Amino acid sequence: MAGTGRLKSFSGGIHPPSDWKSLAKDKEITQAPLPETAYVLTAQNIGAPSKPIVAKRDKVQKGQRIAEASAFISAHVHAPVSGEVKEITFRPHPVTGARTPTITIKRGDDDEWAPGLNEPTDIDALSPEDIRNLVKEAGVVGLGGAAFPTHVKLSPPPGKTVDTVILNGAECEPYLTCDYRQMLERTQEIIDGLRIIMKCLGVKDAYVGIEANKMDACEKISSVIGDDPNIKLEVLEVKYPQGAEHQLIKAVTGREFKPTQLPLEAGCVVHNISTTLAIYEAVKWKRPLIQRVVTVTGDGVENPGNFVTRVGTPIESLLSLTGIKEDANKLIFGGPMMGIAQQSVIGANTVKGTGGVLVMRGAETWESHACIRCGKCVEACPYGLNPSYLSIFCEAENFQGAMEYNLMECKECGCCTYVCTSKRPIVHLIKMAKFDLGRQRAREQAKQKAKETAKQTVASK
Numbered sequence: 262m263a264g265t266g267r268l269k270s271f272s273g274g275i276h277p278p279s280d281w282k283s284l285a286k287d288k289e290i291t292q293a294p295l296p297e298t299a300y301v302l303t304a305q306n307i308g309a310p311s312k313p314i315v316a317k318r319d320k321v322q323k324g325q326r327i328a329e330a331s332a333f334i335s336a337h338v339h340a341p342v343s344g345e346v347k348e349i350t351f352r353p354h355p356v357t358g359a360r361t362p363t364i365t366i367k368r369g370d371d372d373e374w375a376p377g378l379n380e381p382t383d384i385d386a387l388s389p390e391d392i393r394n395l396v397k398e399a400g401v402v403g404l405g406g407a408a409f410p411t412h413v414k415l416s417p418p419p420g421k422t423v424d425t426v427i428l429n430g431a432e433c434e435p436y437l438t439c440d441y442r443q444m445l446e447r448t449q450e451i452i453d454g455l456r457i458i459m460k461c462l463g464v465k466d467a468y469v470g471i472e473a474n475k476m477d478a479c480e481k482i483s484s485v486i487g488d489d490p491n492i493k494l495e496v497l498e499v500k501y502p503q504g505a506e507h508q509l510i511k512a513v514t515g516r517e518f519k520p521t522q523l524p525l526e527a528g529c530v531v532h533n534i535s536t537t538l539a540i541y542e543a544v545k546w547k548r549p550l551i552q553r554v555v556t557v558t559g560d561g562v563e564n565p566g567n568f569v570t571r572v573g574t575p576i577e578s579l580l581s582l583t584g585i586k587e588d589a590n591k592l593i594f595g596g597p598m599m600g601i602a603q604q605s606v607i608g609a610n611t612v613k614g615t616g617g618v619l620v621m622r623g624a625e626t627w628e629s630h631a632c633i634r635c636g637k638c639v640e641a642c643p644y645g646l647n648p649s650y651l652s653i654f655c656e657a658e659n660f661q662g663a664m665e666y667n668l669m670e671c672k673e674c675g676c677c678t679y680v681c682t683s684k685r686p687i688v689h690l691i692k693m694a695k696f697d698l699g700r701q702r703a704r705e706q707a708k709q710k711a712k713e714t715a716k717q718t719v720a721s722k
């Protein structure tokens with residue numbers, strides 16, 4: 262197997278217990294039952310939300326576009342099931358908590374694709390522009406959690422050169438195993454997807470980065486790469502957040518760039534395993550992104566598993582598949598490090614970015630204490646920040662001070678909170694400060710706009 266010498270890594274980070282993944286790692290991917298009712302949110306990507314283009318009582322077909330991208334950094338949304346639009350109403354977003362316009366579809370009897378979809382293409386005959394268009398048409402977004410529109414990542418701006426594509430197979434978030442299972446079960450399609458990305462970007466060199474706790478996946482990927490000299494497998498140290506773009510690029514290529522910059526600055530584009538498969542489905546088969554693999558796991562789940570799940574599936578129906586233990590008391594969308602705790606199972610449904618549903622038991626609230634300056638968080642921060650100072654400034658709502666300590670460079674990975682001796686909710690304080698700052702800025706912009714409008718009105722009289 263190529264590239265299995267010294268394990269590559271980065272500075273900082275943490276080592277969560279390895280057995281957390283064992284709950285679901287040996288569970289083969291199975292299809293979850295189709296939801297009777299799908300709740301399709303119109304904000305499923307970073308950037309502008311999409312705009313509904315269907316109305317109540319419209320009949321829709323699986324894969325039909327039902328909401329349109331409203332800007333360049335936005336993505337189309339498609340019907341995950343065939344059926345009828347029951348209503349367009351507001352539901353809480355599982356990540357932001359914001360009330361979000363949601364298209365509710367009552368499933369009908371058939372599960373046929375809308376016309377023109379699910380047809381094979383001749384990849385060799387496609388131009389880079391054709392590939393970008395197919396990805397855009399399919400509404401593909403980053404499925405590692407960030408949900409950044411993928412067609413944008415495939416469109417480097419003029420003046421920026423990409424020479425390396427990295428396939429992110431690290432899946433460093435504890436408990437989650439959806440990418441791992443796909444590497445074992447859909448290996449050929451993943452490498453075909455990687456070659457589609459390379460063709461689109463005109464890039465000759467690619468790497469697949471996989472953590473050393475997934476050696477069976479390394480073997481399978483390596484056997485499919487074969488003797489292709491342009492794709493190299495890199496086995497990485499098992500460390501969180503090995504799959505974050507900055508850390509992965511540093512580990513694989515040695516290149517560094519600022520936390521506020523994009524991987525493009527290092528000449529790299531990174532896609533994770535699920536996204537690469539969604540690209541493959543979009544380009545090879547003209548299948549929009551209407552489903553993905555979701556790991557349902559945690560010590561509060563009776564039978565953890567990895568399920569192909571339609572977007573908009575209510576969480577109750579996924580949990581009825583796995584069963585939950587009586588004393589389960591915490592539900593998280595995503596993994597324990599970067600996932601978002603949900604207030605209730607009622608009203609929560611999957612979105613494109615949902616790679617995991619984690620159910621915990623015995624989750625307790627705890628008392629946090631004053632910082633004792635032990636420095637553990639500074640050692641753990643993979644971005645070289647001082648989380649201790651950041652938490653103190655954020656707690657005091659001293660945003661100016663927090664900004665001087667590079668608040669905006671924090672990627673909210675949670676390493677600092679994980680190691681904190683005083684159990685300080687550092688990442689929570691940071692997130693709240695960023696949220697408050699965002700609101701402050703929006704208010705200032707609105708004030709400024711109102712002033713300008715008033716000035717123009719006076720001038721025009």
Ligand code: SF4
Nearest residue numbers: 642671672674675677
């Ligand atoms: S959450 Fe932010 S401050 Fe804390 S370790 Fe991660 S990047 Fe550093």
Ligand code: SF4
Nearest residue numbers: 632633635636638681
């Ligand atoms: S780990 Fe906690 S107690 Fe230690 S320096 Fe950081 S914030 Fe302070």
